[in-house]
Amino acid sequence: xxxxxxxxxxxxxxxxxxxxxxxxxxxxxxxxxxxxxxxxxxxxxxxxxxxxxxxxxxxxxxxxxxxxxxxxxxxxxxxxxxxxxxxxxxxxxxxxxxxxxxxxxxxxxxxxxxxxxxxxxxxxxxxxxxxxxxxxxxxxxxxxxxxxxxxxxxxxxxxxxxxxxxxxxxxxxxxxxxxxxxxxxxxxxxxxxxxxxxxxxxxxxxxxxxxxxxxxxxxxxxxxxxxxxxxxxxxxxxxxxxxxxxxxxxxxx
Amino acid sequence: xxxxxxxxxxxxxxxxxxxxxxxxxxxxxxxxxxxxxxxxxxxxxxxxxxxxxxxxxxxxxxxxxxxxxxxxxxxxxxxxxxxxxxxxxxxxxxxxxxxxxxxxxxxxxxxxxxxxxxxxxxxxxxxxxxxxxxxxxxxxxxxxxxxxxxxxxxxxxxxxxxxxxxxxxxxxxxxxxxxxxxxxxxxxxxxxxxxxxxxxxxxxxxxxxxxxxxxxxxxxxxxxxxxxxxxxxxxxxxxxxxxxxxxxxxxxxxxxxxxxxxxxxxxxxxxxxxxxxxxxxxxxxxxxxxxxxxxxxxxxxxxxxxxxxxxxxxxxxxxxxxxxxxxxxxxxxxxxxxxxxxxxxxxxxxxxxx
Numbered sequence: 001x002x003x004x005x006x007x008x009x010x011x012x013x014x015x016x017x018x019x020x021x022x023x024x025x026x027x028x029x030x031x032x033x034x035x036x037x038x039x040x041x042x043x044x045x046x047x048x049x050x051x052x053x054x055x056x057x058x059x060x061x062x063x064x065x066x067x068x069x070x071x072x073x074x075x076x077x078x079x080x081x082x083x084x085x086x087x088x089x090x091x092x093x094x095x096x097x098x099x100x101x102x103x104x105x106x107x108x109x110x111x112x113x114x115x116x117x118x119x120x121x122x123x124x125x126x127x128x129x130x131x132x133x134x135x136x137x138x139x140x141x142x143x144x145x146x147x148x149x150x151x152x153x154x155x156x157x158x159x160x161x162x163x164x165x166x167x168x169x170x171x172x173x174x175x176x177x178x179x180x181x182x183x184x185x186x187x188x189x190x191x192x193x194x195x196x197x198x199x200x201x202x203x204x205x206x207x208x209x210x211x212x213x214x215x216x217x218x219x220x221x222x223x224x225x226x227x228x229x230x231x232x233x234x235x236x237x238x239x240x241x242x243x244x245x246x247x248x249x250x251x252x253x
Numbered sequence: 254x255x256x257x258x259x260x261x262x263x264x265x266x267x268x269x270x271x272x273x274x275x276x277x278x279x280x281x282x283x284x285x286x287x288x289x290x291x292x293x294x295x296x297x298x299x300x301x302x303x304x305x306x307x308x309x310x311x312x313x314x315x316x317x318x319x320x321x322x323x324x325x326x327x328x329x330x331x332x333x334x335x336x337x338x339x340x341x342x343x344x345x346x347x348x349x350x351x352x353x354x355x356x357x358x359x360x361x362x363x364x365x366x367x368x369x370x371x372x373x374x375x376x377x378x379x380x381x382x383x384x385x386x387x388x389x390x391x392x393x394x395x396x397x398x399x400x401x402x403x404x405x406x407x408x409x410x411x412x413x414x415x416x417x418x419x420x421x422x423x424x425x426x427x428x429x430x431x432x433x434x435x436x437x438x439x440x441x442x443x444x445x446x447x448x449x450x451x452x453x454x455x456x457x458x459x460x461x462x463x464x465x466x467x468x469x470x471x472x473x474x475x476x477x478x479x480x481x482x483x484x485x486x487x488x489x490x491x492x493x494x495x496x497x498x499x500x501x502x503x504x505x506x507x508x509x510x511x512x513x514x515x516x517x518x519x520x521x522x523x524x525x526x527x528x529x530x531x532x533x534x535x536x537x538x539x540x541x542x543x544x545x546x547x548x549x550x551x552x553x554x555x556x557x558x559x560x561x562x563x564x565x566x567x568x569x570x571x572x573x574x575x576x577x578x579x580x581x582x583x584x585x586x587x588x589x590x591x592x593x594x595x596x597x598x599x600x601x602x603x604x605x606x607x
Contacts, residue, residue, distance in 0.1 A: 050496075050500040051500055052500060070502070071502030071503070074502035078500065080496075084494060084496055085494075087354075089547050090543075091493065091547045092268070092548075094264060094268050095548045099548075100490075100493075100501065115265060124264060127267075128267055130546065146497065156500075
């Protein structure tokens with residue numbers, strides 16, 4: 001019962017973006033950071049798994065090939081938070097989340113799940129506002145609520161904290177961590193914040209030019225050599241006053 | 254973002270209150286349409302009291318034959334056609350704006366109406382009797398074929414241009430000019446009778462409405478509305494964002510194509526008997542969006558009712574501006590629609606500067 005990825009290849013026209021990504025089976029309850037410089041193929045990889053790009057190779061969740069999932073299976077199993085924010089429409093934030101919860105056939109349970117996600121993300125005060133009145137960060141929270149409300153088995157999160165301030169970044173990551181732990185879900189999280197990955201993620205996959213450069217625990221992957229190769233920077237790992245590891249970047253190479 | 258929820262009511266209850274308000278607004282619109290219909294029926298050179306009117310609708314044989322003819326053969330088809338065409342255009346506009354993710358999309362602004370005119374002009378001027386189809390059906394079939402083709406071209410262009418609102422609109426305007434020029438060429442070779450029919454088309458008039466045509470429009474409209482309501486959830490998801498919808502298993506490409514085919518059908522059949530009527534398909538969704546929101550199970554109905562009410566009111570205006578003369582309704586919608594739409598945009602922009 002896990003996410004298995006074998007030889008995933010994705011191309012835009014003739015240009016190959018991902019050239020054969022294979023990972024050891026990712027166990028439920030794991031929060032995995034997908035790291036790498038711009039253009040490394042992180043978003044393309046996640047879009048492929050989310051059904052937005054076709055891929056070659058096999059990607060299975062609990063034995064079911066992702067590309068072969070029907071709409072019901074996709075709604076119940078995959079929660080994708082894209083980089084693009086939900087549109088500034090006249091839909092109420094509540095309706096945006098409700099539309100994503102439609103696969104839940106028990107209506108009374110559906111209402112409870114929607115209330116719960118608004119409360120847990122502390123955004124109940126936004127629920128009855130139209131989307132066009134929300135800020136970018138608030139819309140990003142609604143986008144996350146759209147994914148969490150379905151309690152999917154696999155979260156695909158494309159920079160879910162990019163529009164949020166520091167406080168909300170912490171809240172969101174805490175919420176994702178709780179979902180992953182309590183539901184036994186798997187999450188792939190794209191981020192440019194390597195310290196965030198170091199602190200919150202169980203596993204890191206470092207991509208470089210469409211290939212896996214390193215895969216394993218954050219401390220094993222985020223070595224100065226790997227960071228130099230992936231990001232072209234001089235970096236070192238220190239300990240903060242509380243003893244947590246922290247990556248400091250000194251220079252661009 | 255940490256402001257607490259002010260009300261003690263649960264979110265579900267508060268949302269249900271929103272739904273109740275929407276249902277009340279939809280009911281108000283429906284009542285407005287009925288009142289407008291009755292007023293429209295009472296308007297005309299031969300004065301009929303409301304009592305006679307209701308009696309004539311309920312028990313036609315209780316009135317003299319002349320009054321029966323006025324109500325059933327002249328005024329009712331005219332007034333009903335206004336409501337049905339308005340409803341069709343309201344539905345088409347709402348769906349088109351969502352499908353193309355473009356608030357300025359409508360059958361009129363993107364040239365779908367002009368394409369229907371072009372198809373109708375072909376059917377009027379050239380002899381297609383070998384097809385064995387009567388003119389009553391040939392007109393909507395040709396109008397639909399060209400409207401559909403144009404919608405699909407617009408969709409292809411929208412996809413290739415990345416869906417930019419301005420680019421698609423500019424392409425639609427260019428298409429409209431091109432089609433209008435081709436209609437001009439057809440007018441050039443048409444004889445006097447055919448020319449009159451084409452001019453009638455381009456001005457938009459309810460004058461040739463009859464109950465048979467109204468029934469055709471009603472059947473197509475009801476079928477399209479039912480299918481549209483079945484897709485209301487997918488359309489709501491599409492309104493959240495294309496990537497969001499696609500990741501939830503919606504086949505966005507197929508949804509767009511089927512929606513635009515439906516829009517073409519409902520537009521072409523509605524316009525086939527009354528000619529080009531602009532702005533209803535553009536304005537009605539905006540009004541519905543402002544008062545009812547965009548959850549499509551309410552929005553589609555709201556836009557439909559707004560379209561019906563607007564065209565019914567336009568029908569009343571078309572009879573009342575110059576006593577004894579009925580203006581082509583397309584002129585009224587254009588004259589009233591343009592400033593109305595500009596006012597809407599202005600008010601909307603002032604309330605939501607971002």
